[in-house]
Amino acid sequence: MLLNEVVAATEAVGATPSRLAKIAALAALLRGLDPGEVRPAIGFLTASPRQGRLGVGWRSLSALETPHAAGPSLTILDVDAALDRLAAADGQGSVAARRGELTLLSERATSAEWDFVARVMLGELRTGALEGVLLDAIAKAAERDASAVRRAAMLSGDLGATAELALTGSADELEAVGLVVGRPVMPMLASTAGSATEAVQALGGTASVEYKLDGARIQVHRDGDDVRVYTRSLADITHRVPEIVEAVRELPAERVILDGETLSLDEDGGPRPFQDTMARFGSESGAAVVLRPWFFDILHLDGRDLLDEPLSTRLEVLERVAGASRMPGIVTDDADRAEEFSREALAAGHEGVMVKGVESAYAAGRRGKSWLKVKPVLTFDLVVLAVEWGSGRRTGQLSNLHLGARDPEGAYGEPGGFVMVGKTFKGLTDALLRWQTEHFPTIETHRSSSAVHVRPETVVEIAIDGVQRSTRYPGGVALRFARVKGYRPDKSPGDADTIGSLRTLLRG
DNA sequence: TTCCGACAGTGGGGTCGCAAT
């Protein structure tokens, strides 16, 4: 199939707000694919090429200046082969080799095709259809049950393989896709609750309340001595974490799939900051810091699949297997007891708690309401220093706020000035975006191509999870997960919180 | 008819490895 047909279908998908129309357009496209084109096409449509890491980003694409072809000639398989060569070049030294490949591809593509391929490589198609919509389209094209397609995709962790199987295999083959030790599963995700009490009440009965650690999600598969460790996005990082492999080899289980979190501890046994855990977790060459695993769920044990069992059953099995690596937790229907446990978690230096319904199955790949995370929220009054122009549906609107804390002593600048501590675009409603776009130009001091700088007069209440040390910002701290709660026209810049009060959050 | 679950989009900070400077 010509790439041009994929581009045309994608344009149709992007042009309609209706999900049913998107699904219909995608299903029609999928039906026309040859079997060998399914996996590459799914990679294009989700803007995550099957080749994985390409080493091509916005910078290298914008540096290209090549003319495009007048008419379409590229096929899906042509582009797939070009991406193969790009992926092979990544990590092999030459930027020039990648640029050569990109230039060749660019010259063979029409401008519409190149625009599409560039968005695929950047991982942002922005047509309103990703995995969720595409799953339904695959089911429609293959005339299979959407829930069967979804289940196969989540359990295999591979949408492309699932699409190929759905479109070319039998319904029985699709149904037969299940858990395999050694093949990672899409992890179950959580929603947010305001408090432990609220979470217990929302679950309406007995809940498992567990520590929520500020580390990295891990999924561990063990088959005898063969242990594999995967990240949340299913990357195999076994070679980076030998200490986790060793810990899992000690467990009393031959074949097991465990879900958990890893982080590193300080000398006193308390959790290190997330940044320290990530420095170790992300490093190929082992460091002084040691990672420890904590497991909160078990999906398989010695031939028995557990993910459709209720959480209460899975926890009983986990109790026998995980030993000291079991995530601390309690089972209770008492909201007060849950609150008490939450306070214990915070006192131990952890992020908060997870509250889970004990009747719930393990819903791979879903962000349901049966897992609720509870973390304390801090709020600060900060001052807007500048606002960046938005992109996509926020094009033409002032969106991303530069936030400053008051610096009365001038420790990081002029006395009485403001020190930038982060940005945020979150929490803004359409009405607030319109207001920002009208308001900030009226107090503009100057502007750059990307932002309008303003007099530091506007106070905004910002919610954060905490702060982290920063080399980017002059005050040495950056906000973590900042979002707008609301503007505070009742407050003046002199009422804003200080850099000192943010810095005290760094320790303890 | 109204409600609400699921999705997609819009980006945030920090860390690494790697190649170019």
Add this chain to the structure above:
DNA sequence: ATTGCGACCCCACTATCGGAA
């Protein structure tokens, strides 16, 4: 040695469609 880029950890929130109630 330093810097810039790309990938990938962590992540919150709003708007919207369409099925569920």
